[in-house]
Amino acid sequence: MPKTPYYLTTPIYYVNDAPHIGHAYTSLACDVLARFKRLDGFDVKFLTGTDEHGQKVEKSAQAKGIDAQAFTDEVSQKFRDLADHMNFSHDDFIRTTEERHKLSCTDLWKRIVDRGDIYLDSYGGWYAIRDEAFYGEGELIDGPDGKKVAPSGAEVEWVEEPSYFFKLSEWGDRLLEFYEKNPDFIAPKSRLNEVVSFVKGGLHDLSVSRTTFNWGIPVPDDDEHIMYVWLDALTNYITALGFPETETGEFATYWPADLHMVGKDILRFHTVYWPAFLMAAGIEPPKRVFAHGWWTNEGEKISKSLGNVIDPIDLVETYGLDQVRYFLLREVPFGNDGDFSRHAMVNRMNGELANDLGNLAQRVLSMVAKNCAAAVPVHGEFTDDDKAMLDQASVLVNGLRKSMDEQAFHEGLETVWKAIRAANGYVDAQAPWTLKKEDPPRMATVLYVLSETIRQIAIVLQPFMPDSMANMLDQLAVSPEHRDFSFLGQGHQLTPGTILPAPQGVFPRFVEADADD
Ligand code: MSP
DSSP, X not given: OOOOEEEEEOOOEETTSOOOHHHHHHHHHHHHHHHHHHHTTOEEEEEEEEEOOSHHHHHHHHHHTSOHHHHHHHHHHHHHHHHHHTTOOOSXXXXXXXXXXXXXXXXXHHHHHHTXXXXXXXXXXXXXXXXXXXXXXXXXEEOXXXXXXXXXXXXXXXXXXXXXXXXXXXXXXXXXXXXXXXXXXXXXXXXXXXXXXXHHTOOOOEEOEEOSOOOSOEETTEEEEEEOHHHHHHTHHHHTTTTTOOSSHHHHHHOSOSEEEEEGGGHHIIIIIHHHHHHHTTOOOOSOEEEEOOEEETTEEOOTTTTOOOOHHHHHHXXXXXXXXXXXHHSSOBTBOEEEOHHHHHHHIIIIIIIIIIIHHHHHHHHHHHHSTTBOOOOOOOOHHHHHHHHHHHTHHHHXXXXXXXXXXXXXXXXXXXXXXXXXXXXXXXXXXXXXXXXXXXXXXXXXXXXXXXXXXXXXXXXXXXXXXXXXXXXXXXXXXXXXXXXXXXXXXXXXXXXXXXXXXXXXXOOHHHHTO
């Protein structure tokens, strides 16, 4: 049977500045989901990349005194380096300055023109370069120094120039109908109202070209204009599938996308503008957009001016890669805002990774090494307690599947931790160290049940902590070809007598002295 396709995307990141924790977070969530789906037998395409046009990037290049293309080459590379550091498994990395993207944007634009949804006029209104967004007078709020600012706090400037417009005002009803027919399109559910009330409030036509700078993709047949950077950026999701070729190949296989993962600040662009542009071009909108929350640092908003930007690479160097991957997805219900603190990081790392999971594996594997001839133990008949433990482990993936399809990563991890805690309870109740003297065959059975439970747990945790779980599975002599979810069920349990390598700790404790340096 052919595999079911699953296409997911990160936002493409502005290259005006180096990557920070927010960027790492969005991509991490996608990476975990992509890995999960691959292990679960899907044909996954996972896309990330960089958003390189627009006034914000052009200004940053000018401030550095370098040519915009050279500047974007340099910063885009930093995002690739981050992806390598974080062990992200994307299948493609798109840059909007690539030729394939120009072709795709040009084609999409022409399709919208052909259907009559773009017209030439002139724009007079407010623009925030930081958000690359237009704002109506009524949307502006009072800034700290009495000046009007965008609702995001970004400075606005008055812009007056000839512009092409997209007839967004005519799409309100069709968008509302689309949300109604596709109740899973906007997630989490709490975000739906926000979007619906924005649309119900009345949509204005959207300016989709600029003439006062030229770092962008020229409008077809009118190169006085460049395309609005959000129209350009959103189109990346179809460029990467070979658009404008739609009849064969990747577009036919993977579109509409299963999931666009975004931060809450860019929800409107993905759930109002993007589906409207697509429908206007005769293309189906994506299936789902999930908006996650924002991180603060020790209770403070993260900002360059406060000097508290968190560099994800520093975090990884301090705490370890899989520890950071685990923490970011465990600490906060996905969708809510979260706070990064060293205290919380160290607590989770020591409590849940070193103690709960690390100790479980180490206790069991070292007893096996010492008392079972360093091989998978030979078990006897299973008791009800043994069966209950094995059953709990073997159904883990079902609970996880549901959580992952809802992007409830914290909930998925909690499901696994319930099984880990149950396994620790089982070790204490069965006390294999006492059985060692009193009933060695029973000890072997208990250690078998535990080893098999650890195998199941390590397999389902691979998407979250790929390196550490690979290490744990190596220690159980599970071959790399036997690690996907089809090996969780009956008939794939550990084979008694299989020789095991020497055990080693997987999750070191973080020593507090290091934390106070
Ligand atoms: N270039 C646009 C996206 C275009 S997609 C067609 C953009 N880029 S961005 O680099 O500014 O932001 C990318 C992502 O990082 C957004 O999803 C944003 O929400 C996320 N984050 C930026 N700061 C963040 C935090 N402090 N916390 C969590 N995520 C945050 O927007």
